[in-house]
Amino acid sequence: MQLLIDTHAHIDAPELAGGRPELLADAARAGIGRLIVPGVRSADWQALLQLVRQQDALYAAPGLHPIYAEQWSEAAAEELHELTRQPKVVAVGEIGLDGAVGPALELQEHAMREQLQIALQANLPVLLHARKATGRLLEILREMEIGRRIGGVWHGFSGSLEVGQVLWRLGFKIGVGPILLRPSARKLPQAVVELPQEALLLETDLPDMAERPEALVAVAERVAELRGCPLEEVVSFTGENARDLFHF
Numbered sequence: 001m002q003l004l005i006d007t008h009a010h011i012d013a014p015e016l017a018g019g020r021p022e023l024l025a026d027a028a029r030a031g032i033g034r035l036i037v038p039g040v041r042s043a044d045w046q047a048l049l050q051l052v053r054q055q056d057a058l059y060a061a062p063g064l065h066p067i068y069a070e071q072w073s074e075a076a077a078e079e080l081h082e083l084t085r086q087p088k089v090v091a092v093g094e095i096g097l098d099g100a101v102g103p104a105l106e107l108q109e110h111a112m113r114e115q116l117q118i119a120l121q122a123n124l125p126v127l128l129h130a131r132k133a134t135g136r137l138l139e140i141l142r143e144m145e146i147g148r149r150i151g152g153v154w155h156g157f158s159g160s161l162e163v164g165q166v167l168w169r170l171g172f173k174i175g176v177g178p179i180l181l182r183p184s185a186r187k188l189p190q191a192v193v194e195l196p197q198e199a200l201l202l203e204t205d206l207p208d209m210a211e212r213p214e215a216l217v218a219v220a221e222r223v224a225e226l227r228g229c230p231l232e233e234v235v236s237f238t239g240e241n242a243r244d245l246f247h248f
């Protein structure tokens with residue numbers, strides 16, 4: 001049987017430290033074969049790399065989250081560049097723009113552009129974080145031709161079919177997570193039904209959006225229900241999409 005892939009799980013989060021072995025065992029039992037752990041703060045990158053070296057199922061996407069853009073520096077840029085050459089580093093993330101919280105957008109934009117440059121040099125895809133800044137982020141991605149050159153995932157997608165189609169045409173995949181399980185998700189179900197299956201990836205965004213790794217199975221089941229296909233088919237095509245993007 002094919003295994004599920006969680007393309008965005010903060011397994012390295014300090015609040016999960018105590019229960020981490022149990023969490024990973026539960027993920028394996030639930031049929032989750034691989035999890036990508038995104039970076040958040042630069043101070044945690046080395047620990048993140050160490051964690052993925054110890055755990056077969058884990059892969060790393062080091063990067064500086066936009067809400068910590070103040071931590072960006074020449075030293076951070078050098079370190080990130082170096083990390084992109086390490087085994088089990090499959091993407092740069094999570095990077096992007098957050099118009100809701102975090103420092104001034106110019107500062108966020110600067111940190112993101114430099115990280116996009118590093119991803120381009122390393123030929124690695126990116127994990128994108130976008131909140132209340134979709135238009136500006138799209139402009140920069142277009143300008144730097146990120147979709148065509150390296151691609152990536154629009155993580156935690158909650159938008160409309162139209163936005164999903166724009167992203168897909170630009171060369172990005174759509175990260176579908178626990179937002180889909182909320183009764184309040186109005187536009188997202190339609191996007192999940194209408195977008196081509198090649199566009200879709202699954203994620204939990206543990207621990208913020210879900211408390212347990214098994215939430216990924218619930219998201220996959222909901223995708224299957226919406227698209228009117230068997231669960232195994234969703235497991236199969238989302239897995240293929242992830243392997244295709246992250247080359248693992």
Ligand SMILES: [Zn+2]
Nearest residue numbers: 008038094205
């Ligand atoms: Zn995240």
